[in-house]
């Protein structure tokens with residue numbers, strides 16, 4: 001049995017099989033719904049149900065609040081249709097049609113950037129390139145169907161290799177392998193590109209880029225792309241980490257700010273060590289932004305990093321007048337199988 005889904009405001013229409021996740025059906029049929037984690041944790045796929053009803057076979061997703069339910073909102077990465085539906089979803093208007101591919105990739109280089117961040121550079125087969133937009137991520141396809149998401153850290157114009165900044169997670173299924181097992185020349189499988197966290201070229205507004213930890217990876221991709229496109233748009237980069245040792249590409253960011261007058265770089269440490277001799281900003285990175293900008297209504301804001309940072313920043317920036325449609329973010333949530341393992345303990 002199939003149901004028909006009508007999407008406002010685009011007027012697009014697609015079908016969904018019984019028990020098929022609505023987001024999966026939309027993407028399969030070339031309808032560019034926004035999404036991030038695909039595990040019900042980040043809220044990127046939130047939309048409104050105008051008529052009909054949905055269900056959640058795996059239980060109510062974490063990012064769906066009581067208020068969302070009362071207001072008829074749904075998270076389409078977890079929802080299935082119980083009837084024909086009319087829904088409102090702000091579809092992504094991509095500048096380019098981006099094909100999602102599954103590809104083998106060879107580990108070209110592994111380089112430790114800090115005590116717990118590994119830069120992994122991948123090379124695709126000779127005849128393949130992965131077209132992506134600055135800021136997007138890929139999924140590593142692992143044993144037992146597990147998938148792990150990592151943002152591409154290089155810019156699309158420079159796509160001979162794919163670069164990743166991988167933070168070590170103790171006992172993490174994939175990151176343990178990256179640090180202890182995977183070697184140069186190892187073969188991996190990736191799928192992508194994914195995500196609606198990508199640089200929009202249709203805006204003249206100045207850009208605020210905010211990274212938490214390895215959230216610097218997609219921010220780096222965006223900055224390199226903007227530099228390549230030679231626009232002189234003002235760019236403010238805020239990078240929040242715990243201590244100085246975690247600013248693993250500090251010199252690179254400082255060099256951008258030195259070389260390009262329209263780029264401003266502000267590192268912010270939440271827990272500097274005594275021997276860091278830190279003279280710079282201290283505290284949470286989103287607070288540094290709200291201290292510096294009384295009104296965010298004239299900015300496009302891109303941010304990537306841990307869920308706690310993203311959630312705190314969303315609220316703080318809204319209170320400084322940032323309209324929802326000028327905020328783009330990637331919340332570095334953990335995969336559903338890891339979350340389920342935690343919930344079972």
Ligand SMILES: Cc1cc2nc3c(=O)[nH]c(=O)nc-3n(C[C@H](O)[C@H](O)[C@H](O)COP(=O)(O)OP(=O)(O)OC[C@H]3O[C@@H](n4cnc5c(N)ncnc54)[C@H](O)[C@@H]3O)c2cc1C
Nearest residue numbers: 148149150151166167172173174175214217332333334338
């Ligand atoms: C869109 C997206 C892009 C991402 N991009 C990046 C990136 O560029 N660089 C990067 O380092 N990470 C990134 N992440 C986060 C990354 O996907 C997870 O940290 C990773 O999946 C961990 O995999 P694992 O198999 O090693 O750990 P798992 O086996 O999945 O987890 C093991 C345990 O650690 C916990 N855990 C998992 N990840 C984290 C974490 N990040 N922090 C704290 N505890 C954790 C889990 O809850 C679980 O208890 C991204 C996530 C998303 C959704």
Ligand code: FES
Nearest residue numbers: 036038040043077
């Ligand atoms: S909650 Fe649906 S994509 Fe993250």
